[in-house]
Amino acid sequence: MQLFIDTADIEEIKSLNITGLIDGVTTNPSLIAKSGRNIISTIEEICNEVSGPVSAEVTAIDFDSMLLEGKKLSSIAQNVAIKVPLTYDGLRACKVFSEDDIMVNVTLCFSAAQALLAAKAGATFISPFIGRLNDIGADGMNLISDITEIYDIHGFETKVLAASIRSVQDIVDSAKLGADVATVPPKFLKAMYDHPLTDKGLSDFLSDWKKTGQTIL
Secondary structure, eight states: OOOEOOOHHHHHHHHHTTTTTOEEEEOOOOHHHTTTOOOOHHHHHHHHHHHEEEEEEEOOOSSHHHHHHHHHHHHOOTTTTEEEESHHHHHHHHHHHHHHTOOEEEEEESHHHHHHHHHHTSSSEEEEEEEHHHHOOOOOOHHHHHHHHHHHTTOOOOOOESSSSSSSHHHHHHTTTSSSEEEEOOOHHHTOOOHHHHHHHHHHHHHHHHHHHHOOO
């Protein structure tokens, strides 16, 4: 399973990318707005830092404007994935971009029917929003299961990118259900390696080692 980091904070991206565990980055208008920076320069800087896919979202809602914005964003770097909403115009734009060999991340997916259309439109990634479904009493993991089943049966190459992650368990559950990617807020990526028993075990080992009076270096 690939792990993308869901942020537009370049310093945070740099600090996590040096681990070698980051496979890509996703951004959206809200994250760009939160950063307070220009979208073009931000995406360019992220692409210079990360070699994997970097999702950059159009802000237009009509087909023609989506094409213009998408082409502008895709010209920044070869690893830009154009992010479009799962709407009629978004699917039309996805089809055009995919036919031009431009990576497309179709976002704001909340049903398996939507995911089926995105795959037929040639999406590189489909982004089902797990957390937002859970917020309204639905089961986000059921959606991941339905999409992976449909894609496997029909041989679609679109990758399932679990989004709107709200916990480390969401990442684990998505992986168990066959999601190809999870896009993870930095705090949850850091929480993945944090465990109190690891800390206690390390403390015990160091205490025992200190008693030996030895040094390796």
